[in-house]
Every structure is written in C-alpha cells, then in structure tokens.
Amino acid sequence: MKHIFEDRNRQFWLLHTLGWLGFAIVNYLNSLVLETRDAYVIVVVLDAYIGWLITIPLRYAYQRIWHWSPWKLASTVLLVTTLIAAIWTAVHNFNYWEIYKHGGRPQDWLKYVRDTPFAFYVMLSWSGLYFGIKYYQTLQQEKQKSLTATNKAHEAQLKMLRYQLNPHFLFNTLNAISTLVLINETDTANKMVTRLSDFLRYSLYKDPINKVALEQEIYAARLYLEIERVRFSERLSIVFDIEPGTEKALVPSLILQPLIENAIKYAVASQINGGEIAITAKKFGHDLLLEVADNGPGMSITNGLPKSNDSGVGLVNTKERLAALYDNDFALVLTHNQPRGLKVNIRIPLQLEQTEQEHA
Structure with a gap:
C-alpha cells in the first residue's frame, strides 16, 4: 500500500x-x-x-x-x-x-x-x-x-565544522615525530605515527551526520591524548571517568575533540608544569552529560559562555554542530573548575546504540 x-x-x-x-x-x-x-x-x-x-x-x-x-x-x-x-x-x-x-x-x-x-x-x-x-x-x-x-545544508555545515581540524595539532605532531627521528627515538616515533594514522583515519571516515557510540569517541580521545602526551611527557595528566552504561550512548563524532584541544592549548601548553585534563560522562535522567575539565588558568565567563573570543573557534563550532543536530534540546555551558581551571559541560538527549540482537 x-x-x-x-x-x-x-x-x-x-x-x-x-x-x-x-x-x-x-x-x-x-x-x-x-x-x-x-x-x-x-x-x-x-x-x-x-x-x-x-x-x-x-x-x-x-x-x-x-x-x-x-x-x-x-x-x-x-x-x-x-x-x-x-x-x-x-x-x-x-x-x-x-x-x-x-x-x-x-x-x-x-x-x-x-x-x-x-x-x-x-x-x-x-x-x-x-x-x-x-x-x-x-x-x-x-x-x-x-x-x-x-x-x-545542515550536512554541508556539519562536515565543514567537523573537518576544521586544528592545523597546529598536525604541525606540532609532525614536528615532534621529526624530533624523535633526529634523536634516534625511532620506536617512540613509530608509535606516534601509528596513533596519528589511527586518529586521522577515525576523523576522516566517521560521517559527521551519523552519531557514534561514546566508547568510540573515548577511543579517539585517547589516541589524540596519547599523541599529545609524547609532546608534553609528564606535564600532561589525563583522567577518564566514564559511568558504566554510557559506553553505548550515541554522540556526534569528534564532539570532544575541540574541547580537549582547547584544554591542551590553554591549560597544559601555557603552563610550565603542565596540567590535568579530566573527561567525564554520566547519565542524568533522560540526558547524557559530558564534561571536559582542566586545572589551567581558566577564563572570564558570563552566563555560561566565554566573555571574549579567546577560546578560539572550538566552542563556537561545537555549539553550532549541537544546534544543527539537536535543535534546542541541548546545552553547552562553561563553568569555573575548583580549585582552578575551566569546565565545559555538554548536555544532550540520551540515545543508546541498538545492538544487532535488539534489531532482530
């Protein structure tokens, strides 16, 4: 019919x-x-x-x-x-x-x-x-x-926003690999190339229109942070706090990426002693809460948003992507971390990935 x-x-x-x-x-x-x-x-x-x-x-x-x-x-x-x-x-x-x-x-x-x-x-x-x-x-x-x-139009916009990878990240990573080769740290350089390859493959082959399981996003975040850890060594401390049951929650691909990049740039690279980045995911009713926090110098905040444009394009792109995907059913808020630093909180509807068994 x-x-x-x-x-x-x-x-x-x-x-x-x-x-x-x-x-x-x-x-x-x-x-x-x-x-x-x-x-x-x-x-x-x-x-x-x-x-x-x-x-x-x-x-x-x-x-x-x-x-x-x-x-x-x-x-x-x-x-x-x-x-x-x-x-x-x-x-x-x-x-x-x-x-x-x-x-x-x-x-x-x-x-x-x-x-x-x-x-x-x-x-x-x-x-x-x-x-x-x-x-x-x-x-x-x-x-x-x-x-x-x-x-x-939304698809084109999302792809444009998603593919705005920080060129400084690629430049710094390739520069670090070159340095490792020059000092004969070939094993470390090889691992770094492998991780960079895996990360780029993930970022290029994941459609920004389709959502992915949070566990895949955490995998991509770990790849990125492992690459950065080679650069910063002991200056970069990483903490993951993923609530059980959220691993199958659907999120936009690489949604955490620009937030982690900002934390690296403003909280780790800018400090002599480096800093800590904490990534948290938990359920709250029918919503999924994601948080990227650092212990850097922080920034001026007004009504949950940066007071100036010193946060770069990362937060703007993230908010535009969320608006395109969830309309008004989302929140992106900046708060001060305690005792110091910045927290970026994202709230989106909790949608769980369906397994093949559930489809059957």
Missing part, C-alpha cells in the same frame, strides 16, 4: 476507481429505498462506469491548465465540467429509457439532459477533489524538497 500511495499515477487510478465505486454503491442503496426494479441496478452500474470513463480525460485536461491564472483556470473548469455533465446526463437518460423503461423514449429530446444540474455538481465535486488532492501532493512535494535542501 505504501508503494501504491508513493506513486502518484497509481494513487490517481485507485482513488478514481474507489470514488466511482462509492458513487455506484450509494446510488444502489438509494434505489432500494425508492423500491425500483432490479433492472435499475444495470443503470446504476452503467452510470458509474460511464462516469469513470468520461472523467479520465478531465485529468489530462486539468494537467495542461494547472499553471493557468486563477480566473482563466476557474472559467475553463466550469465550462468543461458543464460539458461533461451534459454528456453524462444524456448517456444516463438514454440508458434509463432504453433499459429501465424498455425503450419508452420521451417525445421531447430535452428530457435527455434534464438532470444536468445534478450531474454538474457531481462533476464539479470530482474536479474539486482532483485539484484539492493535486494541490496537497504539490505542497507535500515542495515541503519534501525544502526539507531535503535544509538537510543538505
């Missing part, structure tokens, strides 16, 4: 046939009330069949005049409807006199079109239904096109 209603041509034939079948049933029930003879059933069937036939050309005529001006369209519909109604009435009365009255024809030939007003309203109703359904279909089609265009 879904396939039938998705095909507008099949939809027309189905509704067209059901409409005239309904007309025949109503006329038949009316004939029972009037206690007419059985022969009248033949007239009713022929009426519906002729009506079914002569309204088919109306469809193709209306398709040709669909884009005409309203007044011209309305005038043409009334004219064509009157003509078709007169033809249908004449055929009905001919059948009535020949079949029901057994050839007892009237003397006045105008009696063959005496019921034209009734037929006119029937044909006008058919025309009204046709234009109403066609207008509704056109409106739905335009809505679908609009939604598709909006989704494509």
